[in-house]
């Protein structure tokens with residue numbers, strides 16, 4: 062299937078039919094297609110999506126349909142902000158934190174990734190309760206099973222997530238740089254919060270081979286403006 066066309070169409074839906082969608086259509090190319098095996102090993106995201114979303118909006122079955130290899134159930138369920146903040150606090154208590162590096166020793170990694178949840182201005186990730194921009198760095202062991210509990214906590218801005226092979230600095234269309242680093246390591250952008258309810262999506266994937274990867278937001282300009290963090294597989 063034409064992965065890029067589907068992605069661009071879905072992005073346009075989320076972002077609106079404005080300049081962003083047009084620019085994406087103009088700039089996408091065959092070179093940025095993921096490998097044909099992308100998603101073949103990914104676990105059922107329907108069940109995972111329901112973990113955070115608790116089925117409020119049928120978290121696992123998104124606009125792409127249950128059989129999608131890339132969408133991972135976007136858009137996710139609407140979840141109270143307090144619940145996502147509690148998950149982040151819990152994650153921060155269990156991860157080893159040194160400076161802005163968060164180290165997981167276990168093979169089971171649960172990362173809480175919140176899109177610019179309002180505690181500071183600009184485009185940034187908050188991972189396990191630690192704010193970017195351009196950070197923090199998350200370190201996981203090789204072979205880890207990684208679950209990402211994601212939500213957009215940023216009033217007025219859609220956000221998504223991609224684990225990419227492309228290193229910063231990022232162009233405006235960061236999602237067209239590099240490729241998705243592991244099957245399933247992608248979340249289609251979701252709409253901004255509705256009051257105290259945040260759109261949340263959970264994905265699970267296997268850590269890619271040892272190396273350095275980056276967690277970016279695929280919405281145009283966001284990674285360019287600092288919405289990226291580093292994932293080291295050691």
Ligand SMILES: [Cu+2]
Pocket residue numbers: 176219220221278279280283288
């Ligand atoms: Cu974003």
